[in-house]
Amino acid sequence: MGLHLIFVNLNTTFAAKLTSTMRTDRTFTMLKPDSVEKGYIGAILEKITGAGFKIVAMKLTQMTQSDAETFYAVHNERPFFGELVEYMTRGPIVAAVLEKENAVQDFRTLIGATNPADAAEGTIRKMYAASMGENAVHGSDSDENAEIESQFHFAGREIF
Numbered sequence: 609m610g611l612h613l614i615f616v617n618l619n620t621t622f623a624a625k626l627t628s629t630m631r632t633d634r635t636f637t638m639l640k641p642d643s644v645e646k647g648y649i650g651a652i653l654e655k656i657t658g659a660g661f662k663i664v665a666m667k668l669t670q671m672t673q674s675d676a677e678t679f680y681a682v683h684n685e686r687p688f689f690g691e692l693v694e695y696m697t698r699g700p701i702v703a704a705v706l707e708k709e710n711a712v713q714d715f716r717t718l719i720g721a722t723n724p725a726d727a728a729e730g731t732i733r734k735m736y737a738a739s740m741g742e743n744a745v746h747g748s749d750s751d752e753n754a755e756i757e758s759q760f761h762f763a764g765r766e767i768f
């Protein structure tokens with residue numbers, strides 16, 4: 609086996625190990641500015657904890673323009689990007705890290721579809737979101753992004 613192949617093999621093994629050790633019991637959420645403005649913080653947190661999620665980090669904070677542009681960089685070519693950044697920076701949000709078995713998927717089920725018009729009855733977006741753009745809550749879409757997004761908002765010592 610050539611040296612190059614040995615390195616490729618080691619890298620593959622390392623990547624597989626990283627994936628297999630990534631935790632699957634945490635997700636990241638934001639109660640977006642519309643939720644805070646309308647006084648929904650308590651009701652939404654009650655839905656979240658009532659569904660079995662434990663809050664392991666939480667704060668009221670406000671994203672700067674550069675925070676929002678970085679956080680949503682994956683959407684920066686989309687026509688709604690400017691509107692999204694304006695919305696997410698216009699007032700405080702509640703950022704939180706949540707713990708539960710199968711956290712990412714279970715939380716996405718709890719919040720419902722991105723567009724509240726398509727969200728299932730009883731989901732947070734069906735109950736509290738106004739529109740596709742102003743959709744009340746964020747939920748990470750993968751274990752990897754949950755980790756990245758949690759670290760974007762919290763120092764290690766703020767996560768319990």
Ligand code: CMP
Nearest residue numbers: 688691692722740741742743745746747
């Ligand atoms: P979320 O899925 O949490 O993260 C990306 C956000 O972009 C999404 O919530 C909405 O707030 C916003 N978004 C997605 N699609 C649209 C759209 N078609 N028009 C306006 N905003 C959108």
